[in-house]
Amino acid sequence: MAQVDYSLYLVTDSTMIPESSTFLKQVEAAIENGATLVQLREKSISTLDFVDRAKQVHELTKKKGIPLIINDRIDVALAIDAEGVHIGQDDMPATLARKLLGPNKILGVTCSTPEEVKVVVTESVADYVGLGTVYQTNTKKDVTDPEGTGPLGIRKMLRVLGDYNSTATRQIRSVAIGGINHSNADKVLTQCQVGSHKLDGVAIVSCIMAAEDAAKATRDLLHVIKNPPAWTRGVSHGTNNAVLRTKVIELAEEKPLVHHITNNVVKNFSANVTLAIGASPIMSELPEEFEEFASGIPNIALVLNLGTPSESLMKIFKHALQVYNKYGKHVVFDPVACGASKARLQCTKALLNAGQMSVIKGNLGEIMAIRKLSSTYTPPASSSNGGDMRGVDSIAKLTEPEILSLAYEVARDFQAVVVITGEMNYVVDAYGSSVRVKGGNRLMGYITGTGCSLGSTIAAFLAAKADGSGDGDFYIFDAVVGALEVYNSAGYDAAQHASTPGSFMTQFIDNLYEHTSTY
Template structure:
């Protein structure tokens, strides 16, 4: 079989065609402007009508040398000698489909979870898998997860495919499908990848089939598939190892804005911390203004704090993440007490699936809970120990275990991880680790000291305060600077405080003194 380009896989839907066009015109425009594979999906046509339509589409694809895949109907595929067939979990079993098709046709199978992916690799007869749905979509009603499996679920299925390739030396190709369009295509490709294994393409439906200008929609999407997501364009991977003074200097000169969507308990304290270090806070849950913020303010970062979640606030969180991703602005996520309940961990899963985060900050219990969402996590047999009691971590782990968990979270989610405690750990991937001594025991008696560290990190990242004067930012170096400043101020405040009340005032004073005097 010749090599197949899965990068822009169009799945047709004849119910979406705009009045100004026709089904064949939409398909032809897509074929002529970058679609690399066409799947003809018709659920309501008679067999004769399906064959007639398939023949017409096949004439178009053959001119461009693009494979035509028939959804489900092997009889139609054989009748027109199409290049392949795609079967879902409720369609004909893949093993039977392969026997009918023979060894030289393309066979694709839908997978919605790890279990289904394992069945496909155990059979070893599929050429590719369609993984999804990634996001909530109106084109498929009978999905196992109405909210979508998200990048987290896709990565777990990619782990299955990766292990199969390592063991057997054979690759099963993969495309993601479900809710993918121009606004999230490059993001999906970036998030749905492992260090050694990536998607081979994206399958789309409505963003081309329902578009008034299918030609432009296809060419634009093809370009997006080749491009980097916006937030990658201002990230530096080279470390400067700059001194804290240089980072603080950049912070003060830049005076960044930190947009807080945080819990009501800590809003005032977080605002005061942000002001004390020379940044500006804004507390906004008015979703309609986020586009204006993210598009117009250069030195800006978003802090998402899960402290007091609600259904309405979850919608606001998701909208904010999408908007900030769109404009390449960085996001700090504080998954407060995500290990305290299944619902909080599920909320974290949904937010991490929504878009790309730059920094995840939490205590050992919180980061250990996020670790359960990674593609490398294997659920232990027997009962799992609770990791949190309310917002407090009760996880008992060695330093080696803490660092390993941090690394796996960092690699899977492509983030800098900050783990707080008596020792703070700033982690990025396998190679970057900085340990910072905790500030003072009195910090544990003040509501908001953990949350407002998120404010400080967001300020440093927004200001590109990594100690250089480059237009890009090394997020790891900026986060290290924020953690160092925060804990130095905490230590100094503790030295002159005997009680939590006086500590809180002294802490704000020390943050100001460390940055302004």
């Protein structure tokens, strides 16, 4: 069998054709403008009409030399000699479908959970799996998760598939399906990968089948698929070992803006910290202006702080995250107390599914909670009565090698720089870089907002691209390290002049100003 290109996998739906077009015109426009494979899906027409329609579509696909896959109906596929069949979990078993189709036809299977993928790889008769649904969609009602599995769920399924493919002679390919369109296809392809194992494509329905101009919709979508998302452009990985002085000079010259969506308890302190280091704070929860900020201000970054979550604020978080991702602006995520309750962990999961974070910053308990959402996490056989958090405070205890391993695991799975705060701070990225930064002083733990305003400082360094490199690429890791060094140095120096929380807070702000305004 020739190698199949799954990159732009069109799934048809005859119920959403615009009045200005016809079903065949929409399919032909997609085929002529970049669709690499077509699945004919018909749920409510007679067998005779299905066969007639399949013949018509097959004529179009054969001219372009791309496969036609028939959804569910092996009889229809055999009747027109289609290239393959796709079956769901409630359809004919894959092993029987393979016997009926023979060895040379393409066989795809829908999977919604890692357990379903395990069955497919054990049977080893399928050519590819359709993983989903990724996001909530109107085209599929009978799904395992009505809200969608998100990239987190897809990665868990890909881990099973990747483990199989790493040793198997017969490789099983994969496409993601469900709610994928022009605004998120690049994100899905980038985020839905485990190590070197990636999706082979995305399955598309409404954004082509319902488009007034299906040809343009297909071309535009192909462009999105073939290009990396905005937040990855111009970003270098690892470290350039730049000195702190150079980073601070870059911060001062750029005078960046930091958009905060944070909790009410820390807004004033976070604003003062941002101003003290030479940046400008924006405190906005007005969605109507997010697009203007992210598109029109070159040196801006976003802080998302989960300190006081609510249903309405979660919608604001998600919208802001998606807008800043769209324009390639950096996002710092502070999952405050995400390990303190199931509800907070669900909020964290929803945000990590909604978009890409540049930096995830938290104490040890918070990062341990996020690991539970990763594709690598396996729940222990037995759990102790104690947790990793008490309110917003971490009570977890790990050795330094365990902390570094944890941070790397989270950084690799979520493709972000991870900062674990404490008496010793750890900065780790997905590519193996790691740095220890000594904490400022224990008095910082007695002042509300010192953890949250570290997020403001990191965001300022990211917005200013203050990595010390002096070239066109941007080393996120170095900028984050610079932010921690400035912040904790100011905390250490403040403690030399103040021994109580009230005076320390004032001295700390003064020292931040001095550390970033003397160059």
